Amino acid sequence: MSAEKIKEAAMHYFATQGYEGTSLSQIAEKVGIKKQSIYSHFSGKDDLFLQVLDNTLQQEIHDLNTKLKHLRTSSLKETLYQLIEDLMSRYEHSEHMKFWLRMSYYPPMHLYEKVNDAIYQHDAEERKLFLSLFKKAIDDNVLKNRKPEHVTIAFIALLNAITVELVYGGVERAREVVNPSWEIFWDGIARYSEGDGI
Amino acid sequence: MSAEKIKEAAMHYFATQGYEGTSLSQIAEKVGIKKQSIYSHFSGKDDLFLQVLDNTLQQEIHDLNTKLKHLRTSSLKETLYQLIEDLMSRYEHSEHMKFWLRMSYYPPMHLYEKVNDAIYQHDAEERKLFLSLFKKAIDDNVLKNRKPEHVTIAFIALLNAITVELVYGGVERAREVVNPSWEIFWDGIARYSEGDGI
DNA sequence: AATTAACTGACGACCGTTCGTGAGTCGAAG
DNA sequence: CTTCGACTCACGAACGGTCGTCAGTTAATT
Numbered sequence: 001m002s003a004e005k006i007k008e009a010a011m012h013y014f015a016t017q018g019y020e021g022t023s024l025s026q027i028a029e030k031v032g033i034k035k036q037s038i039y040s041h042f043s044g045k046d047d048l049f050l051q052v053l054d055n056t057l058q059q060e061i062h063d064l065n066t067k068l069k070h071l072r073t074s075s076l077k078e079t080l081y082q083l084i085e086d087l088m089s090r091y092e093h094s095e096h097m098k099f100w101l102r103m104s105y106y107p108p109m110h111l112y113e114k115v116n117d118a119i120y121q122h123d124a125e126e127r128k129l130f131l132s133l134f135k136k137a138i139d140d141n142v143l144k145n146r147k148p149e150h151v152t153i154a155f156i157a158l159l160n161a162i163t164v165e166l167v168y169g170g171v172e173r174a175r176e177v178v179n180p181s182w183e184i185f186w187d188g189i190a191r192y193s194e195g196d197g198i
Numbered sequence: 199m200s201a202e203k204i205k206e207a208a209m210h211y212f213a214t215q216g217y218e219g220t221s222l223s224q225i226a227e228k229v230g231i232k233k234q235s236i237y238s239h240f241s242g243k244d245d246l247f248l249q250v251l252d253n254t255l256q257q258e259i260h261d262l263n264t265k266l267k268h269l270r271t272s273s274l275k276e277t278l279y280q281l282i283e284d285l286m287s288r289y290e291h292s293e294h295m296k297f298w299l300r301m302s303y304y305p306p307m308h309l310y311e312k313v314n315d316a317i318y319q320h321d322a323e324e325r326k327l328f329l330s331l332f333k334k335a336i337d338d339n340v341l342k343n344r345k346p347e348h349v350t351i352a353f354i355a356l357l358n359a360i361t362v363e364l365v366y367g368g369v370e371r372a373r374e375v376v377n378p379s380w381e382i383f384w385d386g387i388a389r390y391s392e393g394d395g396i
Numbered sequence: 397a398a399t400t401a402a403c404t405g406a407c408g409a410c411c412g413t414t415c416g417t418g419a420g421t422c423g424a425a426g
Numbered sequence: 427c428t429t430c431g432a433c434t435c436a437c438g439a440a441c442g443g444t445c446g447t448c449a450g451t452t453a454a455t456t
Contacts, residue, residue: 188382
């Protein structure tokens with residue numbers, strides 16, 4: 001019960017202020033307890049952090065899976081575009097993702113290995129899902145003659161670019177980047193770039 | 199003399215551990231002095247940080263300018279590709295850029311406004327330079343019928359995507375992203391996508 | 397009676413910062 | 427050539443705070 005509230009508060013501050021910039025008293029205050037009481041649920045700051053990290057990883061992979069399941073009937077073009085839209089709305093509404101991002105880029109140094117393992121697991125999962133998407137599209141003759149692995153890499157790069165814009169300009173600024181980048185990307189991969197509507 | 203060494207050391211730690219994760223004693227130790235001596239040159243941690251930030255901003259803009267000047271005779275395709283290569287080699291060899299990046303993404307909260315001003319200045323300069331590049335290319339009929347502003351945005355997004363990969367996978371991982379992303383990007387903007395060799 | 401979760405109190409370590417001091421440099425005055 | 431004062435730079439000592447952590451206690455629940 002209270003452990004969940006602690007993890008929520010911790011995630012919020014870790015996401016907005018980083019690991020070093022967040023103190024246990026700050027977390028405790030937000031929950032409404034004293035900082036020493038955190039030790040009733042976690043063995044220390046690192047333990048709390050790693051549990052938050054673990055929760056977030058599972059959440060992220062789960063989100064991605066259900067999202068792709070829902071889009072299985074759509075066209076590739078629509079699926080990809082929806083993934084971009086989804087990225088932005090998730091960033092706007094979920095602290096999970098902000099936390100996940102920040103720790104992907106700049107984890108606390110003394111926990112680097114553990115964080116990296118989690119990231120690697122997530123990235124591999126993500127890559128696998130996208131790859132199957134593009135393989136199918138190539139079989140359906142939708143795409144230019146490219147290796148599906150390369151298209152996957154480029155699409156993830158596009159998502160990363162939008163993500164960066166989210167981090168440092170928020171949703172309104174990311175919006176300005178999406179359309180130009182998306183159009184050029186789609187032009188770059190689609191066999192017929194015009195007149196197939198979205 | 200010693201102020202320069204302090205700023206160098208500070209930049210290194212700010213870049214690798216963030217503002218909150220860096221202590222003055224750590225910086226002093228690297229220089230070979232005591233932390234109190236830093237106050238002979240700077241009025242405090244914030245002052246030191248802001249001076250490092252300022253140096254870095256100037257360096258970044260200067261670098262970009264000279265780089266573009268050197269490339270003025272090359273074709274657009276080669277120019278853009280060289281800018282990507284340059285991004286990676288600069289990341290590999292210069293601490294300036296690592297510092298700059300980290301503080302762009304996650305500045306210390308109480309200095310947010312000042313950092314943001316610097317970033318805005320840099321981004322505006324960058325956008326201006328790229329824009330003139332693409333405007334000229336459109337006049338030369340090299341590109342598809344797109345607004346130069348949109349191409350600029352998409353190219354900066356591409357650079358950002360590569361930058362992200364640099365941050366969290368280093369140069370070797372970024373290399374894997376560059377070629378697929380670059381080819382698709384160029385296919386997406388160039389009027390004739392084949393046979394103009396680079 | 398046993399377990400749990402919150403509390404109070406205190407710990408040493410480190411943080412950024414201030415103050416006063418002393419050693420070194422340099423140019424001008426004697 | 428020496429002496430003096432001003433200036434620069436690094437120092438030790440110490441400040442009030444905050445950090446993460448540990449130990450022991452209390453009150454409520456099972």
